[in-house]
Amino acid sequence: MTNDLMLGGLYLLMAMMLVLGSLMSRREPWAKLVKVALMWVTIFGAGFILFTFRDNLGFVAQRIKSEALGTPVVEGRTVRIPMAIDGHFWVDATINGVPAKFLVDSGATVTTVGNALAVEARLDRVEARDQLVRTGNGIVKVSSARADTIEVGSIERRNQRVYVADNDDLNVVGMSFLSSLTRWGVEGRWLILEP
Template sequence: MTGDDFGHLAYLLVILVFVGFWVFGSQRQRVSKSIQHLAIWGLIFLGAIAAVGLWDDIRSTVQPVQTVMQDENRIELPRAPDGHFHATLVINGQSVKFIVDTGASDMVLSKQDATRAGLDPDNLPYFGRAMTANGEVKTAFVRLDEVRFGSFTDRNVAASVNGGEMSGSLLGMSYLNRFAQITIAGNKLILTR
């Protein structure tokens, strides 16, 4: 908490004390009602403190937005509530959601996303191997005709299709290396070309 936060908290405590004195002073005859009102005001006060303290988290959860800064040649990705950075790319004309994974060597498509991008995952040669947290999986090397990420368009992009079950696609270093700079600042991942 910063000095401003302590100042706001002190201000709210002063208001709570005045409200409490007013409730007890105006309701002397009915002490049980006064205690009930005080409890209600206390809950309202705690709710206000929680809302103020969590406002940035609430705002970023409700509206996490992938931002493209065309004049600066950069893309900003907000950190999602799950702690990861998610990106939406257009592959062969179809939107595909990725988890940005700097620990992954390749851009890896799930079978479902490969199908969405116009590939036939059931007829791909799964000759490659990749080590994952769940063990070794078979992969198929593919070339994507067109990949658009914000205002950036790349053609003939190398990627892999995961032969196993995968909940989503991974945006790994084979694609991220196209950016000159990858920066994490606060709750944003900034990709600059």
């Protein structure tokens, strides 16, 4: 990047010399010459910035898209999930290859899915719906099941225990998934997941 910076600076200096040389040869009032010179400096400065940081512009575009749509940003093996407008972290994930929207909730002990998603993902229920769990919305009856795979961005976990609830809009990535990660945490308006 240092070579790019030096090369970009050299281009900018050469452009400024050409512009100032051509402006000096004209017989215009100084105010107009200064105005035109500043315009050209701005144009070449913008070109310099774009040239120097061209490798990072892809990340900026990806970050803007993720902020607008709520999709995770994958940087190598790290997954960055933007905070939604409601203050929660929502992510498009898959369970047994079936995509669904999940709330990432560190207060949930076990990853939980709604009954409709469990049927679509063909989750084998281990037990009858006789367990009671306390949620933010009260006590819910659930049954245990096993998911072959749960994927959040580029992170995949196999043979995960999940709960299945009657409530079809209850899809939560809980601590059973989060605790399997090397690191996870909130940094500003982003939830960072590292496998």
